[in-house]
Amino acid sequence: MERLADRVILTWGFKRVLLAILAGAVGVLALPPVSFFAAMFVSFTLLVWLIDGAAAAPGSSFLGRLWPAFATGWLFGFGYFVAGLWWLGHALLIDSDEFAWALPLAVFGLPAVLAVFYGIAAALARILWSDGMGRSAALAASFGLMEWLRSVLFTGFPWNTIGYGMTPVPVMMQSAHIVGIMGITALSVFVFASPALLGTRQGARLGVSLAALLFVAHVGYGAYVLYGPQPVSTPVEKGPVVRLVQPMIDQAAKMDSDGDRAAIFEKQLKLSAESPKDGGRKPDIIVWPETAIPFILTDSQDALTRIADTLDDNQILIAGAVRVEDMGPGNPPRYYNSIYVIDGRGQIIGAADKVHLVPFGEYVPFENILDEFGIQNVVEMPGGFSPAATRQLLTLPNGLKLYPLVCYEIIFPDEMTGDIGAANAIINLTNDAWFGTTPGPYQHFQQARLRAVETGLPLIRDGNSGISALVNARGEVVAGLSLNEIGFVDTTLDGFGKVPSSGFPRQRYFWLILLLLIAIALVSRVGFVFKRN
Template sequence: MRYRLLALMAGLLFPLAFAPYDLWPMLFVSIAAGFFCQQQAGSAREALLRGWLYGLGMFGFGISWVHVSMHDYGFMPLWMAIPFTAIFAAFLALFYGLSFTLTWRLGRSALVFAGSWLLLDWVRGWFLTGFPWLYAGYGLIDTPLAPLAPIGGVWLLTLAAVLLASTAIQLRQSGPQRWFSLGMSALLLAGTAIAHNLTFTQPNGAMQPVALVQGNIPQDLKWQISMRERTREIYHELTATIPDGHLVIWPESALTDFYQSTPDFVEAEGRALEARGGAFITGVPWRTVDNRGVSYHNSIAAIPLISEDGHERVYHKQKLVPFGEYVPMQSLIRGLIPFFDLPMSGFTPGDPSQANLHTLGHTIAPFICYEILYPEQVATRSHGADALITISNDAWFGTSAGPLQHFQMARMRALETGRWLLRGTNNGVTAVIDEQGKVVDALPQFERDVLLSQYQPRQGTTPFMATGVWPWLLLAVILLVAGSRFRIRE
């Protein structure tokens, strides 16, 4: 029983390594304690239970903020929102139960533990649309291990965290496993030392002025029809204060009306900024009518919409949030509870082949809210882009840890691709992030303001952009095979 309790407590320590706590040493303590509990299990079934308890602690604490959107803005009573969140956490915890029991069956070594952890994290990122949240590597973005990100992304950082932490426990045991684990850990540390001196992207032109508008519209008012005119006034007034020559960015769904219902206002804003030597990019809901019927998109557009060559400069979000932007099996569950009828919860995903946005002579790779969490999508779209832009509306999660965790993960995409990231949000965190994942400028949360800053266009290809996750999945399989060759000698 004490090892089960220890596994749960170890999982509870895991989120402390992430924003807003940023106690990154807790990441290693948590993983090491979890590995120790797995090694003490007397059966594969017991290892499964301990792994599930570890995951339950991790997600029960780490994503407890999910209930905020359900209760505060989805009109779900608290007595229902908390159990829904707990069920979600219990499901996600199964991935760590599988990792623990797989490690127990294949030799209980640090190599197997790290390999199975990485493989199941990857599966968690796409299974049933995926939930790529709280990967261990995110907790290392402000540590000496961070230079591994351009080489292997958050995946290599996750592998490093798990292998280093579990190897520290394995050193207490005899047998060849500990030497293999120690050797791999030494290679990772040597690679990190080398990576500190590597640069994969280069500046592509002068610094560019940018202005990110944070409207801070309260979420409980944002979608009311009576608020539409006031919302336009807020963004127009804030934009009018911006000096000439800036790229101006409004956040996700800055306007809650479809572009097709308000083209005159949006285009007028774009033409006014263009006349002052600037440019305009905004998040806006989109309605398409064709021979297949009517579809709706969560979109980001460069305004004026039509470019000089006659093409629409608009990107439709590809990775939609389940229940937030679309409702699975909606014919069965819509109307059961108000949460399944949130505003704008009937979007259609965009085509993966969409082009990036072009403005002021540069190419910008766009990402909307949740999809900045998908490393491969960002890496793929970053080829040929001078900078990244992500817009979001994290007001759904109030003052919880959710928006700050989201911001931390967005920073990792800048580091992985070696490009500056421009992040515009409704109520924070609005920021400019450099190619090393460092925050250059940021606005405080929950304030109505404009962030005036600059960004450096960059070109080049990082190893992670070139290869994606596949080399690290292959390495994880190799670790599984190598680690299972010899049993631990107690």
């Protein structure tokens, strides 16, 4: 181990660049669909050794001394994000004639920007770098901070936060209910980096022991929650039957002619009207995916009539649709990516609009400037979508309150605010057909499951191409449909209760974890400086 560490530390030139990129790329194996969490141990062990060897030239300025560490972290991040997000380019190939030119920006440009966060994390860690366990703590604190900033700056994009590598299965998800995914991220980096201590010996016994204790506590707590004495829960009354409809509509067809759109609508009506399998109860709630209704529903009374003809009087349809708002004479209308609640008489009795829009997908930042360069939304909508000012609960006639999240809104832990405490479940409608059969839909689904665990709420998730599922408040899949499967699944909300809150905000735990890690790094750094002098 020491021999390997020495070789990595002393690597230079092109080999060093390649090794840093590969170290980041290997970590993606910890994410869905592979979910081999041990890959992160390889990634962060190599990263620690590479930063060990990231020395600046004698006499360099303060920033100059940090530059080699920044470059190492950036290369690591570039490898991680290219390997983990290459599938974003698939969305641009849906309309390749229009957007193929932007493929390099999606596959390499976005990762290059996101890698800056990891470069800064490595540079910050280098300030408190020492020769023992302290450098693992410094790296963990800096990565935790930068991953949090990545989730909030410039509208945020916390996709594939490092902590997801430590949560491949429900028994390894339960800590998120206490410390959140950001807390798991900071502690995970400390654990993942611990094998590096074996290569340099300094502080190995204490560092590896503490990392092992954290890992055992993480898994042990999950086992206790899932298999130990069950806490008192608040069950959802009446146990309504929910049907998830997964039509698997080709994205190009959705963007095509009016005839195709009518066929899409009818296909979903047919799946909704099918008799329950195995003689089960008829569904009380039928769920369609994001933008499932491929036209402006309020402009089509015939469509509302068809919905009424399909539903029984006591059934409810929850469907994604584009909602238009007339802004008066001389003003262009506003379009919203919305969720409609429609009753058995074809009446729209509730709606919720998407709050957190996708840049360059649903709106173009600085549109007046970028439009001159021909940069447009991937989703064709005059002027793009407008965001809702606030998020509103969807209250169904049976009293069930749903917290609505459209598509990638569910990847943001900080979106779980407002009235979520009054909700009985989260509902997430999405359309991952944009990304085909790639890792993207699997990664998206895992992040959605973590929101259920964090909030202690069951999750009703419906996707056009999948993955559609009902997930309980512990992140376990109760029933679902696989990616690219056509059909429906019925299940009840019995036993789908809320999990009691820990009583202490997860965000505070996250900051406490960062402070503790910084304290360990400072003590180690001071001892390191005294030892050298």
